[in-house]
Amino acid sequence: MRYLAQRLVRCLILLLGVSLLTFFFLELAPGNYFDEMRLNPQISSGTVAALRAQYGLERSLPVRYFRWLKSVLQGDFGYSFAYNSPAAPLLWVRAKNTLLLTVTAMLLAWLLAVPLGVWSSAHKGRALDRITSGATTGLLAVPDLLFALGFLLLAVRTGWFPTGGIVSVGFETLPFWEKVKDAAAHLTLPVVVLVLGTLPVLVRHVRAAMIEVLDSAFLRASRGHGIPRQRLLFRYALPAAANPLISLFGFSVATLLSAALLVEVVMSWPGLGPFLVEAILARDIYLVIDAVLLSTLFLVLGNFFADLLLYWADQRIRAE
Amino acid sequence: MKELIFRLIKERKWITMRKRIAPIAIFLAAAVSFAVATRGQTKPAAPGTEYLVTTGEAGRAGGRLVVSLRAEPKTLNPVTATDNPSKEVIWRLMADLVHINRFSQRTEPALAKSWKVSSDGLRYTLKLRRGLRFSDGHPVSADDVLFSFQVYLDEKVHAPQRDLLIVGGKPVGIRKLDADTVVFELSQPYGVGERLFDGFAILPRHLLESAYNEGKLTQSWGLNTAPEQIAGLGPFRLKEYVAGQRLVLERNPYYWKADQKETALPYLSELVFLFVPSEDAQVIRFQAGETDVISRVNAQNFAVLAGQQQARGYAMQDIGPGLEYNFLFFNLNDLSGKSLPQLARKQAWFRDVKFRQAVSAAIDRDSIVRLVYQGRATPLWGNVTPGNKLWGNASLPHPQRSLDRARSLLQAAGFSWKGDGALVDSGGQAVEFTIVSNSSNAERMKMATIIQDDLKQLGMRVQIVALEFRALLARLFDSKDYEACVLGLGSGDADPNADMNVWLSSGPQHLWNPGQTQPATPWEADLDRLMKQQLVAQKAAERKKLYDRVQQIVAENQPMVFLVSPNVLVGAKNGLGNFHPAILDHYTLWNVEELFWRGK
Numbered sequence: 071m072r073y074l075a076q077r078l079v080r081c082l083i084l085l086l087g088v089s090l091l092t093f094f095f096l097e098l099a100p101g102n103y104f105d106e107m108r109l110n111p112q113i114s115s116g117t118v119a120a121l122r123a124q125y126g127l128e129r130s131l132p133v134r135y136f137r138w139l140k141s142v143l144q145g146d147f148g149y150s151f152a153y154n155s156p157a158a159p160l161l162w163v164r165a166k167n168t169l170l171l172t173v174t175a176m177l178l179a180w181l182l183a184v185p186l187g188v189w190s191s192a193h194k195g196r197a198l199d200r201i202t203s204g205a206t207t208g209l210l211a212v213p214d215l216l217f218a219l220g221f222l223l224l225a226v227r228t229g230w231f232p233t234g235g236i237v238s239v240g241f242e243t244l245p246f247w248e249k250v251k252d253a254a255a256h257l258t259l260p261v262v263v264l265v266l267g268t269l270p271v272l273v274r275h276v277r278a279a280m281i282e283v284l285d286s287a288f289l290r291a292s293r294g295h296g297i298p299r300q301r302l303l304f305r306y307a308l309p310a311a312a313n314p315l316i317s318l319f320g321f322s323v324a325t326l327l328s329a330a331l332l333v334e335v336v337m338s339w340p341g342l343g344p345f346l347v348e349a350i351l352a353r354d355i356y357l358v359i360d361a362v363l364l365s366t367l368f369l370v371l372g373n374f375f376a377d378l379l380l381y382w383a384d385q386r387i388r389a390e
Numbered sequence: 391m392k393e394l395i396f397r398l399i400k401e402r403k404w405i406t407m408r409k410r411i412a413p414i415a416i417f418l419a420a421a422v423s424f425a426v427a428t429r430g431q432t433k434p435a436a437p438g439t440e441y442l443v444t445t446g447e448a449g450r451a452g453g454r455l456v457v458s459l460r461a462e463p464k465t466l467n468p469v470t471a472t473d474n475p476s477k478e479v480i481w482r483l484m485a486d487l488v489h490i491n492r493f494s495q496r497t498e499p500a501l502a503k504s505w506k507v508s509s510d511g512l513r514y515t516l517k518l519r520r521g522l523r524f525s526d527g528h529p530v531s532a533d534d535v536l537f538s539f540q541v542y543l544d545e546k547v548h549a550p551q552r553d554l555l556i557v558g559g560k561p562v563g564i565r566k567l568d569a570d571t572v573v574f575e576l577s578q579p580y581g582v583g584e585r586l587f588d589g590f591a592i593l594p595r596h597l598l599e600s601a602y603n604e605g606k607l608t609q610s611w612g613l614n615t616a617p618e619q620i621a622g623l624g625p626f627r628l629k630e631y632v633a634g635q636r637l638v639l640e641r642n643p644y645y646w647k648a649d650q651k652e653t654a655l656p657y658l659s660e661l662v663f664l665f666v667p668s669e670d671a672q673v674i675r676f677q678a679g680e681t682d683v684i685s686r687v688n689a690q691n692f693a694v695l696a697g698q699q700q701a702r703g704y705a706m707q708d709i710g711p712g713l714e715y716n717f718l719f720f721n722l723n724d725l726s727g728k729s730l731p732q733l734a735r736k737q738a739w740f741r742d743v744k745f746r747q748a749v750s751a752a753i754d755r756d757s758i759v760r761l762v763y764q765g766r767a768t769p770l771w772g773n774v775t776p777g778n779k780l781w782g783n784a785s786l787p788h789p790q791r792s793l794d795r796a797r798s799l800l801q802a803a804g805f806s807w808k809g810d811g812a813l814v815d816s817g818g819q820a821v822e823f824t825i826v827s828n829s830s831n832a833e834r835m836k837m838a839t840i841i842q843d844d845l846k847q848l849g850m851r852v853q854i855v856a857l858e859f860r861a862l863l864a865r866l867f868d869s870k871d872y873e874a875c876v877l878g879l880g881s882g883d884a885d886p887n888a889d890m891n892v893w894l895s896s897g898p899q900h901l902w903n904p905g906q907t908q909p910a911t912p913w914e915a916d917l918d919r920l921m922k923q924q925l926v927a928q929k930a931a932e933r934k935k936l937y938d939r940v941q942q943i944v945a946e947n948q949p950m951v952f953l954v955s956p957n958v959l960v961g962a963k964n965g966l967g968n969f970h971p972a973i974l975d976h977y978t979l980w981n982v983e984e985l986f987w988r989g990k
Contacts, residue, residue: 101860
């Protein structure tokens with residue numbers, strides 16, 4: 071319990087620090103949300119100045135920061151100039167879409183990476199291991215953006231998959247199974263891109279961790295006792311190699327999230343990515359700060375979840 | 391048809407669809423221009439609804455049109471909306487008293503069936519159509535008009551449109567004569583006339599008055615507002631909004647336009663806006679058949695789409711130059727009080743009209759058209775593009791690129807060339823400057839590169855700096871730390887008044903030297919005088935003459951070196967009836983009430 075409280079306090083301090091830094095860096099960036107109106111010949115400079123004052127942009131940085139903090143405590147998380155509404159509901163609805171994409175991709179990536187890594191380590195140095203290593207190297211070298219563009223091209227050329235969005239127009243009118251098929255079709259390409267981007271790193275880590283364990287004395291002894299290979303790999307070796315992989319799992323939440331933001335923009339997935347890009351370009355600063363904080367929160371939660379897993383998986387940590 | 395008759399019988403109303411026989415001259419003019427562009431005349435209807443009868447091809451009801459928006463709309467509130475996606479949706483939900491036909495660029499009756507202007511030009515009496523109802527069925531009256539303009543004029547609301555209602559420094563006065571008649575009173579004659587009323591959506595008092603009284607009107611009609619809380623007089627009404635994904639509009643059963651066969655408009659049952667984050671994504675979705683209409687396509691994407699149009703069942707259209715004009719301008723700001731000595735020194739060149747004329751003479755506009763826009767743009771020598779049918783000055787010269795003329799102008803201004811070909815001023819300083827532009831606009835960056843190459847041939851050394859858009863604006867308007875800039879402006883209206891703030895020396899968009907207290911040069915004083923004169927001139931011919939002179943002065947003095955006007959490039963799936971894209975915003979959906987699917 072004390073451990074949880076400590077983690078929570080640290081997390082709050084981290085979020086405060088990130089919010090302060092984001093506020094500061096955004097302040098350094100030239101321009102504000104209302105500047106674009108200055109190029110509209112039908113809007114006078116007086117109107118633009120009045121709007122700036124109305125939204126408190128003329129106030130000092132500390133005043134604006136504390137006003138934002140107050141709104142965080144009230145659950146609004148600041149105010150979007152563009153949408154003229156509190157930021158929290160705007161972010162939440164898009165964060166759900168991002169979570170759907172990243173959680174699906176993460177589960178799929180790990181479900182593929184663990185058996186592939188284990189299998190590769192068990193065949194270390196043989197042809198199949200070399201093929202796997204070559205494939206992961208190749209995948210590592212290809213940027214996510216190229217995957218996304220390639221799959222988009224495939225979708226346009228073949229018509230097998232939708233080219234963007236989360237569901238089709240008229241989704242509500244479809245029968246249940248058609249809805250499932252439609253949602254799955256929309257999810258497929260962004261998930262595949264994310265999985266292909268994440269998989270090679272995970273496979274290589276699993277392989278490396280497993281090879282280290284497979285060379286250990288207790289596994290050689292187990293093998294000598296005639297324990298079947300599959301059981302040996304998954305029942306004994308994998309739990310022993312799990313600690314670094316669990317830590318990696320925590321970090322993979324953050325990496326996958328940042329990759330998802332890019333993929334969302336390219337593949338028109340209505341998550342935080344396109345929303346954040348638009349908010350940055352428009353200088354809708356509270357949305358940007360909130361989105362950065364949300365990303366930080368995902369990272370912290372990913373690590374926290376990894377710590378809990380470690381606590382559960384490793385008796386030594388429990389004893390400490 | 392059945393639906394209309396049923397409703398009219400139910401409401402005990404009837405419309406008499408008697409057609410006016412137009413004078414032969416008008417008929418011929420209309421036939422030559424474009425039959426669809428000429429809009430219908432109001433049919434007298436007593437005692438029921440007075441429909442506006444359109445002259446487009448009679449279509450068939452039903453179907454859904456899917457279009458993509460490059461960004462999500464931010465609001466459905468016409469009082470606060472400033473971004474294009476919001477306006478594109480809002481103007482399918484709302485209507486104004488008098489409307490500028492986006493195709494003919496002339497005004498036409500809308501919610502006001504007629505208007506009268508007093509002989510002194512100070513009073514506009516507008517007669518509303520009888521039987522108008524908001525999309526929730528609530529009747530419309532002059533009180534709604536009064537309420538709407540009260541809101542737009544309220545300083546506390548900060549409506550961006552308020553500035554358009556300040557004529558001669560005073561707000562327009564509004565009063566009600568009777569339930570269907572309103573009078574607008576101006577403090578001085580206003581050249582734009584009834585164009586003034588375009589763009590002011592009539593708001594439902596019954597839904598917004600309490601929010602207005604509580605000072606919360608600007609927070610009203612956000613995207614999450616329940617559909618039954620939003621009502622307008624446009625062809626559609628809100629059905630559904632899914633954050634980040636789409637906005638669905640449904641047919642407004644109380645709409646006030648009908649076709650020649652007495653079928654109530656709009657034809658389409660649903661209009662769906664998909665939110666797509668970039669132009670490339672829009673192109674992909676159109677190509678894949680997921681959207682039905684595409685607009686604001688750049689030349690490269692247009693070429694890609696046009697190459698596949700037959701195979702994929704759509705047609706792309708190049709409708710010629712729009713109203714956007716791109717230009718290069720130099721920093722002519724008064725920099726006293728700013729510590730920018732290098733820039734102040736270079737301003738001696740920029741302020742010399744011969745220097746600016748030489749730069750203009752050296753720029754190869756045809757190359758810009760060919761290389762940047764793949765031929766889908768028009769070279770410009772003035773601020774009014776060929777797309778503006780009413781206001782262009784045909785007598786402006788269109789000189790071909792001439793390096794010889796550019797060299798003579800530079801020589802006459804005291805410049806000379808060193809042995810290595812570098813241009814130097816009379817003090818021996820090499821002519822070097824930087825052109826800034828916004829990095830997000832690939833076309834402008836390419837234009838800057840071509841200019842760099844053109845000016846190199848005169849011995850000028852030009853650097854290009856790409857800046858993020860708001861950083862660029864901060865340099866132009868705040869720090870004023872720039873030397874030259876490539877930018878573009880595009881008005882929402884063809885009338886010169888839309889660019890008033892560009893040409894007045896005190897205007898905030900007088901880009902080369904904005905917000906002057908006194909005109910810095912005699913020709914800027916002339917521009918001020920002419921623009922103010924055309925503002926109050928009541929005869930169109932007189933205004934045209936004054937604005938022709940403005941264009942002439944601008945072309946002679948080159949405060950902006952005009953480059954090109956890009957063509958408006960659009961596309962639609964085959965089978966979309968009455969699809970007649972216009973060069974004014976919103977290019978493809980301006981007549982959405984008349985769009986229909988053939989054979990669907």
